[in-house]
Amino acid sequence: MVAVRGVSKWFGAHQVLKDVSLDVAAGEVVAVIGPSGSGKTTLLRCVNLLEDFQQGEIRVDGEAVGYAGAGAARRRLPERVIARTRSQVGMVFQSFNLFPHMTVLKNVMVAPVRVKKMPEAEARASAVRLLERVGLADKLDAYPARLSGGQQQRVAIARALAMQPKVILLDEITSALDPELVGEVLAVIRQLARDGMTMMIVTHEMQFAREVAQKVVFMDGGAMIEQGPPRALFADPRTERLQTFLKRFREGYQL
Amino acid sequence: MLNVLLANLPLLLKGAVVTLYLSAASAALAAVIGVAVALLQLYGDPVTRAATHVYLYVMRGVPLLVLLFAMYYMLPYTGIDVGATAGGIIVIALYFGAFMAEVFRAAILSVPRGQWDAARALGMYGRLLMLIVVVPQALRIAGPPFVNTCIMLVKGTSLVSIVGLWEVTMAGRQIVERTLAPFQVFGGVAAVYFVICYCLSRYGRWLEKRVSYVH
Numbered sequence: 001m002v003a004v005r006g007v008s009k010w011f012g013a014h015q016v017l018k019d020v021s022l023d024v025a026a027g028e029v030v031a032v033i034g035p036s037g038s039g040k041t042t043l044l045r046c047v048n049l050l051e052d053f054q055q056g057e058i059r060v061d062g063e064a065v066g067y068a069g070a071g072a073a074r075r076r077l078p079e080r081v082i083a084r085t086r087s088q089v090g091m092v093f094q095s096f097n098l099f100p101h102m103t104v105l106k107n108v109m110v111a112p113v114r115v116k117k118m119p120e121a122e123a124r125a126s127a128v129r130l131l132e133r134v135g136l137a138d139k140l141d142a143y144p145a146r147l148s149g150g151q152q153q154r155v156a157i158a159r160a161l162a163m164q165p166k167v168i169l170l171d172e173i174t175s176a177l178d179p180e181l182v183g184e185v186l187a188v189i190r191q192l193a194r195d196g197m198t199m200m201i202v203t204h205e206m207q208f209a210r211e212v213a214q215k216v217v218f219m220d221g222g223a224m225i226e227q228g229p230p231r232a233l234f235a236d237p238r239t240e241r242l243q244t245f246l247k248r249f250r251e252g253y254q255l
Numbered sequence: 256m257l258n259v260l261l262a263n264l265p266l267l268l269k270g271a272v273v274t275l276y277l278s279a280a281s282a283a284l285a286a287v288i289g290v291a292v293a294l295l296q297l298y299g300d301p302v303t304r305a306a307t308h309v310y311l312y313v314m315r316g317v318p319l320l321v322l323l324f325a326m327y328y329m330l331p332y333t334g335i336d337v338g339a340t341a342g343g344i345i346v347i348a349l350y351f352g353a354f355m356a357e358v359f360r361a362a363i364l365s366v367p368r369g370q371w372d373a374a375r376a377l378g379m380y381g382r383l384l385m386l387i388v389v390v391p392q393a394l395r396i397a398g399p400p401f402v403n404t405c406i407m408l409v410k411g412t413s414l415v416s417i418v419g420l421w422e423v424t425m426a427g428r429q430i431v432e433r434t435l436a437p438f439q440v441f442g443g444v445a446a447v448y449f450v451i452c453y454c455l456s457r458y459g460r461w462l463e464k465r466v467s468y469v470h
């Protein structure tokens with residue numbers, strides 16, 4: 001579903017992604033872990049071209065994201081085409097980014113109606129269904145400012161799902177939440193995984209990554225260091241960098 | 256003592272109506288100029304961006320009175336004649352339009368980055384993104400400083416009396432010439448401006464409360 005091939009990205013002279021390749025099969029959940037500044041969020045943002053990248057290729061369901069041609073002939077696709085690709089890739093952010101001037105229902109409906117040109121009644125019915133699914137059927141007319149972080153994040157998930165995306169990108173979606181609210185958000189993601197949604201998850205929740213992902217990718221310094229099934233990767237890290245990272249992580253937990 | 260004021264009240268109020276008209280017309284025009292210039296500044300090509308820069312610096316660097324003099328004493332030599340009232344409205348609008356452009360530009364820039372990201376991730380771009388996500392939020396941010404600029408504008412309209420436009424300040428000067436009672440008459444003129452600006456301030460406060468996000 002998602003194929004990342006040799007992607008490199010520079011911020012000025014500083015290389016933030018180094019020849020990253022990675023596959024996400026349909027229905028698969030891939031977790032990307034690594035220390036802060038390892039480029040995992042940047043990689044995620046490249047998949048729907050919220051960030052440009054200078055080398056390599058990303059395909060979503062066979063369609064090239066953002067660029068056509070290679071080498072000197074490589075050019076950025078027109079904004080209209082990029083927007084179409086983005087409309088098929090859902091994204092949930094660390095800071096929720098709900099539209100503060102719209103009710104919960106409107107937040108979920110607005111893109112299907114205005115981008116996909118879905119009839120209003122149909123979009124409303126689908127939005128209500130999705131909000132029921134994330135347990136917020138009683139908040140349809142509330143404004144985001146009235147909701148807790150966990151509730152806001154669940155609305156954000158419903159908003160992403162409303163576009164019926166082929167894949168959903170989750171960018172540290174529990175990092176901004178109070179510890180007691182993390183569970184309700186992860187429960188929604190767990191259910192999505194069971195329903196066969198293709199997901200790419202950047203997370204600091206190792207336990208969650210281990211439980212929900214079929215594949216875990218470890219990044220450090222902008223490069224993909226190691227990837228594999230979670231059980232093997234966590235139990236038997238082959239590289240020293242992953243060993244150090246996991247060790248530091250476990251120590252952090254014991255404090 | 257207040258008889259002078261009472262006797263001339265109808266004339267003063269007539270002037271107040273003209274002041275209101277001048278203010279409303281030039282504020283509306285200034286808002287349009289402000290939005291256009293702000294958008295050109297942010298998203299225009301390098302040439303229009305440079306042109307709007309020149310406009311902003313000239314308007315901010317030259318006093319309104321000097322701009323009015325330029326309009327009334329220099330423009331006729333170029334063969335352009337738009338009439339006194341229209342000329343006054345245009346100069347005031349051009350002058351305060353520059354300040355409004357800054358208000359709107361700052362408002363657009365202060366819409367958080369995450370809002371753009373979220374809108375883009377949902378497949379919005381260009382005009383749709385601006386219209387649905389950015390402008391509604393920018394307008395809320397721009398509301399209070401916009402009202403503030405309008406208050407400055409209302410008071411700014413008094414300067415057109417110097418170049419011969421008849422409005423409430425001019426009416427006051429005429430009454431004073433006739434009655435030799437500057438204290439009472441200009442007190443009345445000041446009251447007119449005060450009432451207009453006070454209403455605007457209250458409206459601004461009300462607006463600020465109404466559009467805040469917690470409902």
